[in-house]
Amino acid sequence: MTVKITTNLNSIPTATNGVYATGNGPLTEVLHAGSTTLPSLESAAPGTVLVRMLAAPINPSDTLAVRGTYPAPMVKTSDPAKSIPGLEGAGEVVAIVDGSDTDLQLGDIVIPTDAIPGSWRRHIVLPAKNLIRIKSADDKREKLTSAALASLTVNPTTAYRLLKDFVTLKAGDVVVQNGGNSAVGQFVAQLGKLWGVKVVSIVRDRPDFDAYAAKLKAQGAFDVVRPEHVLKYFTEDHKDLYVPLAFETIGGPAGAVLLQVVSPGGTVVSYGSMSGQPIPVSAMALLSRGVILRGFWLTAWKETATREQYQEMLDDLVGYIAAGKIETPEFNEIVVPAGEISKQESDKIVQEVAKAGAEFAGKKQLLVFQ
Amino acid sequence: MTVKITTNLNSIPTATNGVYATGNGPLTEVLHAGSTTLPSLESAAPGTVLVRMLAAPINPSDTLAVRGTYPAPMVKTSDPAKSIPGLEGAGEVVAIVDGSDTDLQLGDIVIPTDAIPGSWRRHIVLPAKNLIRIKSADDKREKLTSAALASLTVNPTTAYRLLKDFVTLKAGDVVVQNGGNSAVGQFVAQLGKLWGVKVVSIVRDRPDFDAYAAKLKAQGAFDVVRPEHVLKYFTEDHKDLYVPLAFETIGGPAGAVLLQVVSPGGTVVSYGSMSGQPIPVSAMALLSRGVILRGFWLTAWKETATREQYQEMLDDLVGYIAAGKIETPEFNEIVVPAGEISKQESDKIVQEVAKAGAEFAGKKQLLVFQ
16 A cells, blocks of 8 residues: 655654653653654555644643543553653644545644643644644744644633633623632633623732732733632622622632622532532522532533534634734743753653642743754 | 402401411420411402411421521511411412402412411411412312412422423433432422432431332332442442432532432532531532532522413422322321410410421421311
């Protein structure tokens, strides 16, 4: 069998550099930076695409998956005991096995829609149907940086769906959220402002609280409130606000208070549990206030969403970024070099990745492939 | 002003016997049986109706309201410090002030739709619009006893709405509920069977569990399970059951387990909290299983329901009772005599009422007006 491959490369790589795991466990023990094999394009099905990854973020779900405490598998390679983590990233189409009806072209920037693409490596091979174009080869809009495009599929998409899928919000409606300083929380505030919704963000007290709150407000938050002031804020100081929706990602009493501050009949959507504690839900909140408590999980959304829904959301988000209407958080870049990677280089990269995993609240970390 | 009154009485009463409260507190201290004044029909608005009450149940919500621990007011009379408890009951129309367009007729059996009609007395005076006919004067169907008709508006209506308002159930779907031996729980099982739904009732262990479970199954329950077996029942022994809906009235861990046993995307409806404990809700149940937790409160339903919705539900329930398709729980009757009530008689009645309030799980108690 002969396949025809359209490519702008001189040769098709059979291996690529990345960060791989040799099992589940502490990050510094099981992670390594180095070469892993790639599936051969010569025997691949029509429409298979080789993507040259530009960047891939390190998300909590990635590092939890490596530790084995999150139900995401990693991508197996043909190297014994080398599995690739990484839920998201962006890359350029550099080779296509002809014969399918894909409209992808060389030079397009795409993101994988697979649940686990194994994005922590320079090259990935996926069927065209598992890739979505977010930027065409001739699109020169400068705000569409690798960092912005590589971090589209987890945080801004979660914020987008939280605001779109549960309550039909009208201009001026108030949404309250805890974890207001998380990446998702910052996108909620930005998208909320863009769509005419007032987002009140709950953020823990800190020495520079006022300056930090001012920054979040400049970004889009309608107001920023400390956890210990939330109840008074909504039930006394701002009783008139209509609050049909709340987002909860902490758990425990921090979640329960949202049931008290949404308006009667309001919905509280849980999309995480930073504290790991269950939310103590009183029957009174559910009965006499008619509050609804439910969850959102992007993985489940992806399983049921159509390609058109996914594409529409990404087009919206890319458009907002290109127009400067929303901005991605600042990233710290961890460079994975080309060529052979020494033990010393590998250790340094893994230590930076492990540090990222330990500091969820700090600056986001981004793997960049040289 | 002269009003025209249609009546089958020789004279319109200006006072009536009942059980009244002289304040909030322990039932044996604040409750008394005796005479209270009635509003005058001579100066009443057109369409005002005098109802001769047949019977009124003693519900937990009534006794909690008397104690002052439930947010239901009592009906004030013109006697200083005499207030009438009682949320439901049934009576016969015995006098109508002419002039409104009501179709109520003398001899009709009606129930009050007011939140707090003050039903614990022989006579009540209400506008026709706050009464719904459940049996016409010439309806001789014998299963429509005073006890059955007087206890329509709290327990069977709650069961009816729980099954109708949250999930569109298909024949063969499974509903799981705790508090399966409560009055509401028994109506859920009976209505479920009638509507082709399999109701699994959770009932605490007891020495005669098997015999009791057999009784509940004969009444309509598909199965009866002890709390400690619930998780295994649904996640191991009967994995194939589709369980889109659960009813929770206990609180605490007994409520949390329902979030684990409903099918993915299922709804748990809380309608009470016997234990008073909050339900510890894990984010995992909400996120990865897509479970929805919400509440039902009959009082809130009544505030938004139309008269037609209310009438349709009562017509359904009365029809089922008349046809022997559902049965009301057995009642113990507490007779309130006509004529003057001695201190001794009053004390005896109040003690029976107080006992009823203390034994929610025992036989239901019914005030019957001689």
